Amino acid sequence: MDGGATLDEAAGTAVAGRYYDGVTSRAHRVVLRVRDGHACLEGEAERCTPLNDIRVSERSTHAPRKLTFADEAVFEPDERGAMEALLHATGHRDSTVVWMQQSWRAVLASFAMLVIVLVVGYLFVVPAGAKLVARMLPASVERQLGEGVLKMLDRRVFSPTRLAASRQEELAQAFAQLAPPEDGAPPYRLVFRRSRIGPNAFALPSGDIVLTDELVNLLEDDKAVLATLAHELGHLHERHMTRRLIQGSAVAAVITVVVGDAGSLVAGLPTMALDMRYSRDAEQEADDYAAAMLHRNGIPLAHLERLFATLEGLEKEHGAMPPYLASHPPSAERLARLRERLR
Structure with missing residues (x-):
């Protein structure tokens, strides 16, 4: 989870949700805020962790993202929109792979490239390789x-x-x-x-x-x-x-x-x-x-x-x-x- 130049904006954003400490199955009611490059939880459980030590789950169409801490504790937000706003404010950006998974144009282009690679491989690479192997x-x-x-x-x-x-x-x-x-x-x-x-x-x-x-x-x-x-x-x-x-x-x-x-x-x-x-x-x-x-x-x-x-x-x-x-x-x-x- 990257911290960017918009941390001041993120400081004013609070996200309510549930915190699982990774030890028990109990859900702790907490509020997530970003302060000084740290993700801080307040409420039934409290902790502050550097943003760079937190993993953000991939974006999903229906479910909100989860934050996973270094000790495998997890924060689950109540609202997807609030979580997305906080991530945007911190400067978090998805990887290229995640972006491509969310883009139908990228998926279509990748599929087309795969078909081209398979066809070229079948028509040219495989025969050439088979000829070489047969000789050896x-x-x-x-x-x-x-x-x-x-x-x-x-x-x-x-x-x-x-x-x-x-x-x-x-x-x-x-x-x-x-x-x-x-x-x-x-x-x-x-x-x-x-x-x-x-x-x-x-x-x-x-x-x-x-x-x-x-x-x-x-x-x-x-x-x-x-x-x-x-x-x-x-x-x-x-x-x-x-x-x-x-x-x-x-x-x-x-x-x-x-x-x-x-x-x-x-x-x-x-x-x-x-x-x-x-x-x-x-x-x-x-x-x-x-x-x-x-x-x-x-x-x-x-x-x-x-x-x-x-x-x-x-x-x-x-x-x-x-x-x-x-x-x-x-x-x-x-x-x-x-x-x-x-x-």
Whole structure:
């Protein structure tokens, strides 16, 4: 409680109220006055305390302020107006934080700034941080993360493949013989599964590229299958899944702090991995990686075009996009971009 140049004015102001000494629950009837830089109580209890040793409670819409002394004794005024007049006379000023809490304009401005910070953080800071963390993350951690997610998916979504072992070997060997478009291609393992939710293919941080029977049967073109695998290898090369899992976990962690449900973060990992929406830039990077890989190995880009065209037809047929399509940009956009490149 600050004492200002208006103490003479404050000396003429008396505020009636109740005083609690902090020892008993009894309310003592007193009158508060300010004299010579001190707050003095008169009546059933008497004391004088320097103004600077008194804490003033925050302003409230309906309740009067309270004064708290160093020994935790409290003075409660009977009238809010009288108390405010005395505080004003002593030169007391609320802190900036208290003022902002009482101003709807300040609250609105603070909320707007918070939204801007969250949006900028989500769009730029979190992706940049996830990319940095993904690069620094040991391969063993990525492997454990991917293996754990695959085990959960096997329990909930996948069942053993029905493709013949010879068919699996044929596709695996064909892809293994392709040269990567650049040095430093990531190690991978091709995993075949039968899916309860239709055509799908994705790469896990462990290096596992999951390819479902349904997608192989849908494409009916081995080179289009190879184009799909090249696309997923591009995601591995750029560590897109690791980056997105880090981003998703960061956002989920913030929500967990607010909501307090840490279990949902772990339980949601399989769904997060299966229905992960890459950014448009990430998908274009993977598409470009696949196109470069096909070109280096003398495979016409028409097979990548066939992949997009098939997926586009599936979109039109089903209306609502299947999981594989929901996690990728519209095939029509990718097809148009590829055709522009083929010109």
